[in-house]
Amino acid sequence: MGIPLSVYGERRVVLLRWRRARHGDPHLNYPDVDNRATRAPELAPVVGIQAGEEAVVRLERRAIDPNAELHVVSSDKGKVDVVLPADGKVPSGPHADIRLSGVSGGNPNEVKLEVRFGSATGPIVSILIVRCFSRRRVVMTPHLVTIAGPTGAGGIASTANVAAIMSHVRAIWRHCGVDFTINATVNDTLNFASPGVVSDTPFPGEVATLLSTNWVPNSINAYFVQRIGAGGTLGYGFSRPSSVTFALPNPGIILADRAGPAVHDTAWAGNDLAHEAGHFFQLWHPNNQQPPTEREDTWSRRMLMHNFNTQPIMSNWKDDNGYGAIGGSARRGALVTHKDIPAIATDRECTTARNAIVAGPY
Ligand SMILES: [Zn+2]
Incomplete structure (x- = not known):
């Protein structure tokens, strides 16, 4: 031929x-x-x-x-x-x-x-x-949080579909041999200043109290709340080192159901939770680049560790990361990289994460 x-x-x-x-x-x-x-x-x-x-x-x-x-x-x-x-x-x-x-x-x-x-x-x-x-096990503890007002009245619970969100996290990490075991959901009830809201101003506000509520050791604690503050924050992730930096009582992840008009649907929340877990495993954003110089190439936009979940629209084929769209905006992908491409300082993410999981604690 x-x-x-x-x-x-x-x-x-x-x-x-x-x-x-x-x-x-x-x-x-x-x-x-x-x-x-x-x-x-x-x-x-x-x-x-x-x-x-x-x-x-x-x-x-x-x-x-x-x-x-x-x-x-x-x-x-x-x-x-x-x-x-x-x-x-x-x-x-x-x-x-x-x-x-x-x-x-x-x-x-x-x-x-x-x-x-x-x-x-x-x-x-x-x-x-x-x-x-080989299988490396990571335990995660979901918390479904109900926040009432100061007198204990008017409690509002998160409506997150915890089981569906966890199945996304498991699916994303399985391909690195990282197997998430999900503990039974802990139901937390707290009295904060506003029903349904964990305040984060001035920082850490009520975040510190939340992260010391029924916190389960030897697991990644993920707290689902209705809202974080009054702005546009949909989530926080505090790995062990960053919990020390911010003087927080424990590492942990907080995900809000909504922020303003943005609704954190299952795919979005699952991807965010898997991304924050990546930070726990010592992964950083592609090539350590932060806004306004975050990477915009198609490789990086497909990566779980890209800076943004809902992504800026390019109005061309680059908008398809293979994971669908939300509100006309491309979803971030879920690729955890295997290759070690010389020009990308943070590459070979599977290896980095697996090493961090063995070294622990995270
Ligand atoms: Zn991040």
């Missing part, structure tokens, strides 16, 4: 592409694929899978015939095996979803998933690096 092509300098021909096998909310079995960049040291895209679990990834045919015979082959079936297609032969068509099994985990156990042309031993036309992670 010949390909007539003029090449001056370098030209890259992408026969096949790997990507997340669904659009919209994160899912336990549908990991995002770190397909940023194609240069050394990590030439191929990378995906993570937790040992003992299955993951589905999508193989797209680009510059190759939709009927070309292709086979997917694991370089080490003892670590990661192909479940579907059972015989490894890729179905015809513009794309096919490949189901993998994490057979044996490490930190990580890495295999090459090879796409071979013509037969299972034919030439390799694409590679996906699959990292199979």
Whole structure:
């Protein structure tokens, strides 16, 4: 098969592409694929899978015939095996979803998933690096907070759908082998200055009291309240170091149901909670850049650790991070990066987070 092509300098021909096998909310079995960049040291895209679990990834045919015979082959079936297609032969068509099994985990156990042309031993036309992670457990304690006025009257409870929000957090982190165990929800009742509101002015206001209410050690405490202050704050995250910086009694995360006209829906709150957990695991915003110089590239906007959840509109294809939209604004993605791209100081986030979880406390 010949390909007539003029090449001056370098030209890259992408026969096949790997990507997340669904659009919209994160899912336990549908990991995002770190397909940023194609240069050394990590030439191929990378995906993570937790040992003992299955993951589905999508193989797209680009510059190759939709009927070309292709086979997917694991370089080490003892670590990661192909479940579907059972015989490894890729179905015809513009794309096919490949189901993998994490057979044996490490930190990580890495295999090459090879796409071979013509037969299972034919030439390799694409590679996906699959990292199979041993399970690292993190415990989270949700608090559903009812805030009454000073006399105990007029209590207003958060209406957050805690179970659904927690399932988003679990789905986002599973692909780094980080397995969230969710404690039973603690119901807290507090008397503050205004029903339903935890005041944060002057800082820390009532935040300090909240973070010392029924706080459960050896877990990440997440407090759901109706509102934080009177402004536009939808959430706070205080990791252990930042709780010391701000002279707070404990680390913890606070999420509000609403701020002004903004309603923190499940996908938004779940993504925010997973992002704040990332800060607990020593992750920072992409390349440590803060507004007004936050990164605006599509890689960064797809990352869980991007500065903003609802994202500035570009009015072009960059507005699709693959996770849907809210109110016309692109949702932040949920990619926790595997690659270590030299120009991005904060990269290789899965490794950083897993190391921080082992080192603890966070
Ligand atoms: Zn942040």
